[in-house]
Structures are given as C-alpha cells and as structure tokens.
Amino acid sequence: MTSRALFTTVFLTLLFGVLAAVLFSRDMARAPEIAAGGPSTKASPSTSAIAWPDYSANGLGFQTPARPDGELIAQGYRQVSQTFAEIGPEVADPARRFAGNNLSCQNCHIDGGTNRHALPLVGVFNIYPRFLTRSGRVVSLPERVNQCMTRSMNGRPLPDDSPEMAAFLAYFKFIGGPEAVHAEPAPPPPVPASVERGAVVYADVCALCHKPDGLGVRVGSKGDADGYSFPPLWGPDSFNDGAGMDRFDRAVGFIRHNMPRGVDPAHPQLSLQQAWDVVAYLRAQPRPPGPER
Ligand code: HEC
Numbered sequence: 001m002t003s004r005a006l007f008t009t010v011f012l013t014l015l016f017g018v019l020a021a022v023l024f025s026r027d028m029a030r031a032p033e034i035a036a037g038g039p040s041t042k043a044s045p046s047t048s049a050i051a052w053p054d055y056s057a058n059g060l061g062f063q064t065p066a067r068p069d070g071e072l073i074a075q076g077y078r079q080v081s082q083t084f085a086e087i088g089p090e091v092a093d094p095a096r097r098f099a100g101n102n103l104s105c106q107n108c109h110i111d112g113g114t115n116r117h118a119l120p121l122v123g124v125f126n127i128y129p130r131f132l133t134r135s136g137r138v139v140s141l142p143e144r145v146n147q148c149m150t151r152s153m154n155g156r157p158l159p160d161d162s163p164e165m166a167a168f169l170a171y172f173k174f175i176g177g178p179e180a181v182h183a184e185p186a187p188p189p190p191v192p193a194s195v196e197r198g199a200v201v202y203a204d205v206c207a208l209c210h211k212p213d214g215l216g217v218r219v220g221s222k223g224d225a226d227g228y229s230f231p232p233l234w235g236p237d238s239f240n241d242g243a244g245m246d247r248f249d250r251a252v253g254f255i256r257h258n259m260p261r262g263v264d265p266a267h268p269q270l271s272l273q274q275a276w277d278v279v280a281y282l283r284a285q286p287r288p289p290g291p292e293r
C-alpha cells in the first residue's frame, strides 16, 4: 500500500468512526423516550418551555388556554381533531364545507398532531415558510395546510384570511415548541413490494378495523357529519391520489409505527416487508383523483 493510500484509509476509518459515534449517541438520547412508547408526560420545570404536548388518551388532553386567543386555539384544535364536524362535507353551513371527505386531520396527525411517531404537527409553526422538494419552491404554512386540504382531505383550499385558517395557525403556534421532526423515509423493502402479499396482510391485520371493503366504520350514518371510528383507507370518502399517504415513502413508516392503532412504535407488529406489501395493496385500490400539479 502506498503511503497516500494508507493515509486515505486511516482518514476514512476515523471519519466513519466519528460519524457512527455521533449517530449512536443521538439514538441513545432518544432511547428512553422510545422505550417508554411515546412522549413523556413528566416535563421538568427546566424543560417546560420546550415541553412536547400530549393530547393522547393517556395524556392530560387539550385544555382551552386562559388567554385572549384561547377560543381561537380551541377552535383550531377542534378543526384538527373533528375536521368532519367543523369544515367537513356534511356540515350544515354550505359555506364551511371545505374538506371533501369525512376524515379528520388527526386520523393521520394522531392525537391532535402531538403523537411524535404519527406525522407530528408540533413545531411546524417554527419551520415554515420552507423549501419543499416536491413543490420545488418555498411554501408558506397556510399553503402547506391547503396541500393537505386539497389532497389528504380531498377538498378545497381555505382562504388565507379565513377564520378557519386563522384557527389552524393559532393552534399550530400554541403547540409549536421544539422544531418539527420529520420521520426518515422508510428504508427499501428486502424484496419488491407485492400487491398479492399485501392483500393477505390487509385481510389478516387491517380488515378488522378498516373493514374488508376498506370503507371503514362511520360513527353515525351518512350525512350527520359525525365522522368515523375507523377511517376509510380507499373509496370516495378517502384521501385522493395526490396525498402523501398515497406514497410509499410516507405511508410505509406511518403504518409500520402506528398500525394496528395502539401498536408500540418501538416494536412494530408488521415487518418492513409486510408494511411495503400492504401499502402496495392500498395503492392498488380506487380513490379520488388528486388536483393537477
Ligand atoms: C390521510 C392522511 C392525512 C390527513 C387526513 C391530513 N394530513 Fe397533513 N400530512 C400528511 C402527510 C403524509 C404529510 C407529510 C409529512 C412529512 O412530510 O413528513 C402531511 C403534512 C402536513 C403538514 C406539514 C408538516 C411538516 O412537518 O412539514 C401540515 C401543516 C399538515 N399536514 C396539516 C394538515 C391539516 C391541517 C390537516 C387537516 C385539515 C391534515 N394535514 C390532514 C397526511 C395527512
């Protein structure tokens, strides 16, 4: 080996060593929280300024803050947790029918957007406007909300100056402490995803709640704006084919870490392969067409 080659080898070895140590220590820092299966509810006074809220069934739940904009924040929380009843296609006032389906934002942004393993909305207020590769430009937070309104919710955009947009923004600001975290795109599957194998996973694991026809279970009946106890995964009342959830890179991680609902994200029930297969199956089902891009 020439001395130059030797130098390069030693240099690269050291570089990778340092990188590995950094990555490892980051994982270790997150380990207790992952082992606990979710965000800690015990915020010490010193960290309370950046405490992560927890509006899950196990947490304290959302409480209207006693401040002048408290009611606006509470309205934003209702729009996230009960979108169908606030701005859904079945609400009484036609002018407020913005969403095109009866999902709620928190069907995906679980626990009012405070579940850190389920597309959290905590911290988004602090990271927009931001450059989005998919949009190819800098996007504002109202624009990002409307991307979900027109795709995930298969509806129409909220005007920037509408009371509904103001309520969403007030709520995001309220829960925005630490910077938003984005899950890494799922690693590739061991073998290419298969719709046929995915159908078996669906029937074995998902159909119990989302039903064999994928249309979910309504709380009441059609027309009463009460939404779903188990949301639809395809069909006319689902997200459209422009939605992030219709893409492997977003859906695989979400499903693996959150489905069946209640699974411990640190110990997924589905293997990586099963998650890819079931997403291939979901993507093969009919859903509304997305807006032109
Ligand atoms: C069918 C699932 C689904 C529904 C329903 C949904 N979203 Fe999303 N949303 C996503 C996905 C997937 C992303 C992309 C997350 C990422 O890039 O990591 C996203 C991203 C976002 C972001 C940007 C988050 C970030 O960290 O950059 C905002 C804000 C947002 N959604 C708001 C909403 C609002 C408000 C609603 C309800 C009106 C809603 N979403 C409904 C799936 C959904």
Ligand code: HEC
Binding pocket: 103, 106, 107, 108, 110, 111, 201, 202, 205, 206, 207, 208, 209, 210, 229, 230, 231, 232, 233, 239, 245, 255, 259, 260, 261, 270, 278
């Ligand atoms: C124990 C019941 C249960 C099982 C089993 C289950 N889910 Fe869900 N799923 C839910 C609930 C409830 C929600 C909505 C979460 C919320 O509102 O808190 C949901 C939400 C979703 C969403 C986002 C919302 C939407 O409508 O698109 C997807 C995607 C999803 N599930 C896929 C799956 C897949 C794939 C499986 C099988 C691997 C599965 N689920 C198994 C209960 C379940």
